[in-house]
Amino acid sequence: MDIKGLRKEYSSPILSRDMLDPDPIRQFARWFADASASDMLEPNAMSLATAGVDGQPTLRTVLLKFFDHNGFVFFTNYGSRKARQIAANHRVALLFSWIRLERQVEIIGKAEKVSSVESARYFATRPRDSQIGAWISRQSTILSSRKLLMMELEKMKVRFLQGEIPLPDFWGGYRVYPTSLEFWQGQTSRLHDRFLYTRSDGDGWNLQRLAP
Incomplete structure (x- = not known):
């Protein structure tokens, strides 16, 4: 080109x-x-x-x-x-x-x-999914697969099923x-x-x- x-x-x-x-x-x-x-x-x-x-x-x-x-x-x-x-x-x-x-x-x-x-x-103004995302992402570290990330997401959804999500x-x-x-x-x-x-x-x- x-x-x-x-x-x-x-x-x-x-x-x-x-x-x-x-x-x-x-x-x-x-x-x-x-x-x-x-x-x-x-x-x-x-x-x-x-x-x-x-x-x-x-x-x-x-x-x-x-x-x-x-x-x-x-x-x-x-x-x-x-x-x-x-x-x-x-x-x-x-x-x-x-x-x-x-x-x-x-x-x-x-x-x-x-x-x-x-x-x-x-943090309190962020959408709930974005709040959970902040908890699971160890930003800039090496990630072997997206599957592991999504598994961690499901764990965090269970952990924070009820109530407000605190600031990490x-x-x-x-x-x-x-x-x-x-x-x-x-x-x-x-x-x-x-x-x-x-x-x-x-x-x-x-x-x-x-x-x-």
Whole structure:
């Protein structure tokens, strides 16, 4: 297959500095609302890049479940590869790729565990089957067959036949505290608009245009 010719000419309106909110979290909220209002699948899907002590980066897609001025929150198994790498190196990167809207947002920051109270509050909102799934999956470990996984699922369904399902002590959330956010909007001739917010002293932000 010849992929050299796969090309799309972007045609978004010009993105200028005066169109952007001085606060990048409010600007992200605007773009996230646009993505949510579109017909794209999983607008809250984000790529999460982590690296352990060996410096080898890994990448996967997770779902954003909450964001505010304190950061961007996702949930996972604390024994997973991503969690082990975060324990060794808190610096991470997030990428929202909203290609249907010809937009991307890159977030650089540090990840820290949320409180068990926050994790429990979110866990209680998950569908029951997803709660049980969190109990049986030893994420990122080697699994000899799917049959064993499904057998464990049936055991857990019996165990939790009645009552509420408790939060596993090996499962919870991370909050990514942002140090920079880049907003990218596609333009013709690959001369894309890029604006980078970086933290200044205190709680303020600096905003600069980047070359495409």
